[in-house]
Amino acid sequence: MPEILRSESSSSSSATITTAGTSAGSTTGDFKLNLFGKYEVGKLLGCGAFAKVYHARDIRTRQSVAIKTISKQKVLKGGFTEHVKREISIMRRLRHPHIVRLHEVLATKTKIYYVMEFAKGGELFTKVTKGRFSEDLSRRYFQQLISAVDYCHSRGVYHRDLKLENLLLDENWDLKVTDFGLSAVTDQIRPDGSLHTLCGTPAYVAPEILEKKGYSGAKVDLWSCGIILFVLNAGYLPFTDSNLMTMYRKIYKGEFRCPKWTSLGLKMLLTRLLDTNPETRISIEEIRxxxxxxxxxxxxxxxxxxEFELKNGSDVNRDGKFLNAFHIISLSSGVNLSGLLKCLGGKDTVDVERFVSAASPERITQRIEEVAKAEGMRVTGKNGADVRVEGRNGKFVLVTEINQLTEKVVIVEVKRNEIGVGPDREIWKQKFKPELSEFFL
Known part of the structure; x- marks a missing residue:
């Protein structure tokens, strides 16, 4: 791998990169577990909130692959069914040298398995923690990243969670983008021409996402690319703080300082990438x-x-034991994902919605309590700006958390569990949301 430099002393260089992600482990060792009679599974490479990634080997070709195992129970509990479906749908149609390739998807009663291209070099994040990159090496990886992002955008795919932990390296030390779990597609764009879901990793999130006024998927991806480029060159994040809301305020203002070794050309590019105004933020065409x-x-x-053909997964392994694999999802364009939805089971999950408001936390919580009282519900917990509401039948629970973004703006996070169908799933939409809509920015 090309030269990695140690960070020079700086007032900001002591800041650490604290975003969550998987860390690469050993890629050698015995392959002991046999999966579906197709793969030999070896050592654990990393783990996340509801998934683990293993090094594995194709029994027929002896080729190394990575297998991401996902717990169906955790997917259902966390409300990630749509994320899993969307990620598979997106990854099966992406073919680019700098994007991790999805080979196939299999499942049992309890697990979902993504069989993917194996990136031998591990996470780019791990390399940066050992020291900042030279400007030439930073440029090389940024060029590869922009090539992949441009490819995605041209096909109506917006990653929305670009960060160093989601950038891998292959055996040639070339970059590979992975983890499309939070990605959006053109079909999700609302009539106003914008996306509206508040998502992403805090240190990489664009300021317009925090405002919850709608945003361009392409523009927020380029903001994240700017964060990545800054870290590659500097060895630390441009916006960071142990307090999440303080960090959000720094992002909102867009004030950062490049280290002294940064060239004028790179400073100018970073300034345009980390422009808090998405309208004037640099485009991919301008980057080129x-x-x-x-x-x-x-x-x-x-x-x-x-391309692969659609196949049925075998229901028995070599020992004749029942596996109950639902099927293999191929990469051919004709595959639908209805089998995956059936495989994932019911839909009773916790829903999360966020909005930005200029109203005080007291006014917002007071309105929630008024609606709850009018509907015969009870407030079972109140702690400052946080409030919890429960329905009498136990089929509705609402929890709100309110955090100050700026002196005049707050972020309101509403978590709710509406069990069942019909009226039990319409309480938030029909009762609470209309009464709170006047507070939305």
């Missing part, structure tokens, strides 16, 4: 024409690669 970016740039062509 930037003098700093263009140095040594080589166009990367995407490829379709080999």
């Amino acid at each position: 024409n930037d003098p700093w970016f263009k140095k040594g740039y080589k166009e990367v062509k995407s490829h379709l690669g080999d």
